[in-house]
Amino acid sequence: MKDTRNPNRAFVAAAFLLIGVGAWLGWFRQARELRTDPPVAADLDQFRLMPNAISGTPPESYFAQGKLYETDAYNLSQGKRLYAWFGCSTCHGDGRGGVGPSFLDGWWLYGPEMVSIVASIRDGRPHGMPAFHDRMTIEQIWQLAGYVQTIGSYTPKTAAPSRNDDKQTRPAENRGPAKILFDEGPAGVHPDQGPSP
Amino acid sequence: MRAPRIGLLSTGVLVSGCSGSQSALNPYGAPAVHVEHLIVGIVVLSGVIWLLVMVMLALALRRGRRAETEGQTSEGRLTMTVSAAVAVTVAIIAGMTIASFYTTRSMGVPQSAALTITVRAQQWWWQVIYAGSDGTPTFQTANEIHIPVGQDVRLQLESTDVIHSFWVPSLAGKQDLVPGRPNDLLLRAEKPGIYRGQCAEFCGLQHSHMAVMVVAEAPADYARWITSQRADAKMPADPDAASGQAAFLAKPCAACHTIRGTQATGTTGPDLTHIGSRQTIAAGLLETTRGSLAAWIADPQTLKPGNNMPMVPLTSIELQNICAYMDSLK
Numbered sequence: 001m002k003d004t005r006n007p008n009r010a011f012v013a014a015a016f017l018l019i020g021v022g023a024w025l026g027w028f029r030q031a032r033e034l035r036t037d038p039p040v041a042a043d044l045d046q047f048r049l050m051p052n053a054i055s056g057t058p059p060e061s062y063f064a065q066g067k068l069y070e071t072d073a074y075n076l077s078q079g080k081r082l083y084a085w086f087g088c089s090t091c092h093g094d095g096r097g098g099v100g101p102s103f104l105d106g107w108w109l110y111g112p113e114m115v116s117i118v119a120s121i122r123d124g125r126p127h128g129m130p131a132f133h134d135r136m137t138i139e140q141i142w143q144l145a146g147y148v149q150t151i152g153s154y155t156p157k158t159a160a161p162s163r164n165d166d167k168q169t170r171p172a173e174n175r176g177p178a179k180i181l182f183d184e185g186p187a188g189v190h191p192d193q194g195p196s197p
Numbered sequence: 198m199r200a201p202r203i204g205l206l207s208t209g210v211l212v213s214g215c216s217g218s219q220s221a222l223n224p225y226g227a228p229a230v231h232v233e234h235l236i237v238g239i240v241v242l243s244g245v246i247w248l249l250v251m252v253m254l255a256l257a258l259r260r261g262r263r264a265e266t267e268g269q270t271s272e273g274r275l276t277m278t279v280s281a282a283v284a285v286t287v288a289i290i291a292g293m294t295i296a297s298f299y300t301t302r303s304m305g306v307p308q309s310a311a312l313t314i315t316v317r318a319q320q321w322w323w324q325v326i327y328a329g330s331d332g333t334p335t336f337q338t339a340n341e342i343h344i345p346v347g348q349d350v351r352l353q354l355e356s357t358d359v360i361h362s363f364w365v366p367s368l369a370g371k372q373d374l375v376p377g378r379p380n381d382l383l384l385r386a387e388k389p390g391i392y393r394g395q396c397a398e399f400c401g402l403q404h405s406h407m408a409v410m411v412v413a414e415a416p417a418d419y420a421r422w423i424t425s426q427r428a429d430a431k432m433p434a435d436p437d438a439a440s441g442q443a444a445f446l447a448k449p450c451a452a453c454h455t456i457r458g459t460q461a462t463g464t465t466g467p468d469l470t471h472i473g474s475r476q477t478i479a480a481g482l483l484e485t486t487r488g489s490l491a492a493w494i495a496d497p498q499t500l501k502p503g504n505n506m507p508m509v510p511l512t513s514i515e516l517q518n519i520c521a522y523m524d525s526l527k
Contacts, residue, residue: 035498
């Protein structure tokens with residue numbers, strides 16, 4: 001014997017389950033780290049670079065935190081804000097370069113690792129990149145580096161900063177724009193890209 | 198016995214919130230007076246109507262019992278009563294709409310207003326820009342607007358990030374600050390005093406910590422204040438403050454804050470040229486004292502989580518000296 005109301009009940013139960021799962025997902029969102037403990041922030045300064053200042057090892061605490069400056073949308077948005085605030089666009093434009101090199105062409109003069117980018121921002125590089133260690137805190141430098149790495153990433157990231165209100169001038173941050181151009185080959189894009197470091 | 202006492206107490210607490218430096222029921226400027234008249238008018242009218250309805254309901258309930266025993270009411274009378282009630286309702290609502298329209302229109306900003314101040318809202322503080330007689334900006338302050346008493350002041354309202362709302366209930370109505378769309382607001386204070394206001398549109402994590410002070414002064418005091426603010430920051434005389442200044446310039450502080458007369462020319466944080474003369478820091482969060490300055494600089498993210506000031510690593514000596522320097526910037 002079959003109850004005719006059963007399908008309806010199943011439907012209602014499914015709806016409740018969906019609402020429940022949605023509520024749980026909303027609740028179980030990533031916690032936002034607004035205040036880094038001073039020892040952890042100080043540790044961010046303790047990364048080791050290779051002798052030629054390209055690539056190296058991030059501090060242990062960075063892995064313990066789950067590489068948050070690369071993967072966390074809040075930190076990426078802060079990085080985007082800092083990119084505008086600290087005048088990065090004066091030389092690097094919207095990421096496509098200008099006076100300084102481009103981040104979107106898939107060509108990283110000092111490699112795409114976070115430590116290289118952090119070192120470039122903190123200590124500066126030859127040919128005009130100023131050092132920002134006395135203008136930003138080390139935490140801000142990591143946030144900014146995470147954003148710069150994201151806009152020039154070869155693989156699209158799941159996390160991205162919020163989008164601009166004004167007109168888009170380049171692929172969105174989460175679309176791995178470097179990959180699109182890198183597929184065409186770096187040599188074709190920049191035959192005369194900078195001197196070797 | 199207990200419940201009425203608690204009720205009385207809570208009513209007392211609620212009503213006491215209606216006075217003071219931030220209240221729409223305590224107006225000190227023409228636009229706020231217009232708004233108050235409108236509120237009071239509509240509340241009184243609605244109250245009278247509510248009373249009338251209650252009286253009629255009571256009569257109908259009594260009469261209904263009698264009608265049940267005596268017989269039916271006539272169809273014609275019922276139609277007339279309902280029509281009259283509908284007509285009166287339409288007339289009252291139309292009247293209140295017209296009154297509201299004319300009140301809002303009377304609050305328009307006259308183009309002749311002698312003084313224009315630009316207020317730019319940011320997450321989560323107010324940037325206040327004073328222009329000279331030729332219209333070019335002369336100096337900036339933060340979270341504190343000084344105006345002369347008895348004079349129309351035009352506020353040009355702007356926003357750089359999200360929608361905020363400027364609301365100083367004792368002086369004027371609310372006005373939104375929308376990115377990319379400058380708005381106007383007329384401000385006028387009839388009595389000297391400090392009027393508190395705050396952001397009235399949810400704008401993010403620290404929306405509730407985004408207060409603004411309007412200081413209305415006699416024209417002579419106002420002119421004196423303008424002269425003092427126009428001047429560059431004084432060089433610190435005290436040795437502690439002098440080393441505080443050196444630390445301020447060497448550390449990331451100077452990348453975001455401006456102190457006129459020094460090399461600090463950052464534009465993303467509030468202008469600190471005369472921070473010691475302001476009533477509060479961090480948009481009304483704390484009074485400006487040396488202690489609260491120290492607390493704020495040492496750990497801004499615990500006092501106001503999510504704001505854009507980073508925790509700059511400082512030694513305790515550097516912290517003390519920077520606070521001495523900030524305090525000396527009158």
